[in-house]
Amino acid sequence: xADLKAQIIEQLNLQEITPESIGDDQVLFSKEGLGLDSIDxxxxxxxxxxxxxxxxxxxxxxxxxxxxxxxxxxxxxAQQTVKA
Amino acid sequence: xxxxxxxxxxxxIIRQHQVFLNGECIWEAGQELELPDFLRAGYDHFSxxxxxxxxxxxxxxxxxxxxxxxLKDTAISQLSPEQVGMVLSNRSSSLDTDLRYYATVKEFAxxxxxxxxxPNIVMGEIAIRHGFKGENTFFVSDTFDxxxxxxxPAQLLATTPLxxxxxxxxxxxxxxxxxxxxxxxxxPHDKAQPLTAAALQALYQQxxx
Numbered sequence: 458x459a460d461l462k463a464q465i466i467e468q469l470n471l472q473e474i475t476p477e478s479i480g481d482d483q484v485l486f487s488k489e490g491l492g493l494d495s496i497d498x499x500x501x502x503x504x505x506x507x508x509x510x511x512x513x514x515x516x517x518x519x520x521x522x523x524x525x526x527x528x529x530x531x532x533x534x535a536q537q538t539v540k541a
Numbered sequence: 542x543x544x545x546x547x548x549x550x551x552x553x554i555i556r557q558h559q560v561f562l563n564g565e566c567i568w569e570a571g572q573e574l575e576l577p578d579f580l581r582a583g584y585d586h587f588s589x590x591x592x593x594x595x596x597x598x599x600x601x602x603x604x605x606x607x608x609x610x611x612l613k614d615t616a617i618s619q620l621s622p623e624q625v626g627m628v629l630s631n632r633s634s635s636l637d638t639d640l641r642y643y644a645t646v647k648e649f650a651x652x653x654x655x656x657x658x659x660p661n662i663v664m665g666e667i668a669i670r671h672g673f674k675g676e677n678t679f680f681v682s683d684t685f686d687x688x689x690x691x692x693x694p695a696q697l698l699a700t701t702p703l704x705x706x707x708x709x710x711x712x713x714x715x716x717x718x719x720x721x722x723x724x725x726x727x728x729p730h731d732k733a734q735p736l737t738a739a740a741l742q743a744l745y746q747q748x749x750x
Binding site: 474499 | 581592595596648650651653
């Protein structure tokens with residue numbers, strides 16, 4: 458998950474945040490969490506395509522997938538398992 | 542329209558890695574810095590605590606930074622959101638970012654760049670930062686049009702709820718940039734001068750050497 462956190466920071470240009478400061482279960486899209494916005498959500502979709510060749514087929518799954526770094530990592534692992 | 546009812550009450554000029562507030566150089570960075578590094582240094586010096594700055598394009602960063610300096614010691618925050626407007630202009634529109642965005646389209650089009658492919662976004666960033674909700678307009682012209690920038694804001698102050706207006710020039714293309722912002726109000730302060738094209742031209746050229 459450390460790599461994924463670093464990728465998120467680079468993709469979203471979160472210059473004042475370190476991978477260590479992002480909790481595995483920290484909510485990504487709330488003011489109490491990482492405070493990401495709708496443009497960040499689009500950038501995360503690009504990140505999945507760019508780094509993992511994963512396209513989200515059902516947009517309604519987005520809120521679940523992007524709830525936290527842990528849920529993103531689980532989704533990536535599941536998709537890679539399906540492809541293997 | 543009574544043009545004497547509008548006054549220039551402040552100015553901020555950023556060019557050649559120097560920041561001028563009301564004609565006085567208050568900060569400068571090394572000339573060797575690339576524009577992104579200069580902007581980061583300026584942010585660290587004048588602001589900080591606004592992470593969204595890092596997501597902005599160069600045009601928005603320049604305008605946002607100049608507005609931070611221009612408004613820092615003013616009473617602008619005491620006005621209601623609808624009483625503060627903006628009239629900005631530049632030569633290159635958002636072309637600097639348009640080209641960067643176009644370069645990403647070949648592989649993965651960047652949503653974060655796409656949202657900055659309009660020049661007026663810089664006014665949105667300033668408005669979000671300070672809570673302004675007044676009239677705002679962005680013009681594109683070859684040079685800083687002092688006649689337009691004196692008459693149009695004056696008309697807004699005379700005919701709309703605006704009590705203050707940030708006007709000026711925010712230009713960037715690759716490493717070349719220039720920001721000249723003026724605070725224009727309908728009540729004079731200490732060193733205020735009437736808003737005229739000649740006054741804007743004199744302030745614009747003050748450090749343009």
